[in-house]
Each structure stands twice: as structure tokens, then as C-alpha cells.
Amino acid sequence: MVNVSVRLRHNRYRLDREAHILVNSEECLNCPHRACLTACPAQCYLPHAEDGVAFNYEACLECGTCLLICDQGALIWRYPRGGCGVSFRFS
Ligand code: SF4
Numbered sequence: 001m002v003n004v005s006v007r008l009r010h011n012r013y014r015l016d017r018e019a020h021i022l023v024n025s026e027e028c029l030n031c032p033h034r035a036c037l038t039a040c041p042a043q044c045y046l047p048h049a050e051d052g053v054a055f056n057y058e059a060c061l062e063c064g065t066c067l068l069i070c071d072q073g074a075l076i077w078r079y080p081r082g083g084c085g086v087s088f089r090f091s
Contacts, residue, residue, distance in 0.1 A: 010089035027074035
């Protein structure tokens with residue numbers, strides 16, 4: 001059986017020139033759970049110094065989980081421009 005990380009390696013990404021998700025890190029400082037750190041399947045969110053959150057949009061799968069799970073209103077979320085973002089490969 002092939003695990004998720006192996007399957008994700010087959011995806012291709014075309015980066016948009018601007019991040020399609022913006023994180024207001026001021027709001028993250030007040031977050032009691034920082035659920036994005038564990039909920040994101042691509043591990044785009046990482047712990048940052050002093051309870052902050054660092055975000056890296058390059059490996060985003062555009063699943064929308066972070067937008068649903070963030071109850072602090074810290075995210076501005078949109079899809080990348082047409083032709084940019086993830087392309088899923090089924091292998
Ligand atoms: Fe991670 Fe999905 Fe949010 Fe992208 S949309 S950052 S893959 S949780």
C-alpha cells in the first residue's frame with residue numbers, strides 16, 4: 001500500500017506570483033489551539049517563535065481545510081490564478 005507522502009510526490013505545482021492564502025499572524029498569537037499546524041495535510045503551517053505560525057504556500061493542496069478550521073479569522077483564502085497552483089497526478 002502506498003502512503004500519502006509518496007502519493008503527494010507525484011503532484012506538480014506552478015507557483016502564483018503572490019500567495020493565495022494570507023495569514024494575519026497577529027491573530028495567530030491569540031489562538032488557543034493552532035489547529036492548522038496538525039490539520040494541514042501538506043504541512044504548510046509550522047510553529048513559529050513565541051506561539052506564532054509560519055506559513056508556506058508553495059506546497060498547498062487547495063483543500064480548504066485551514067479556512068474551515070481557523071476560527072480566529074486569521075486567513076484570507078482564495079484559489080491561485082488560473083493555470084497556477086497544484087496539479088494532481090494519479091499514479
Ligand atoms: Fe494546507 Fe489545505 Fe490550507 Fe492548503 S488549503 S494550506 S493544503 S490546509
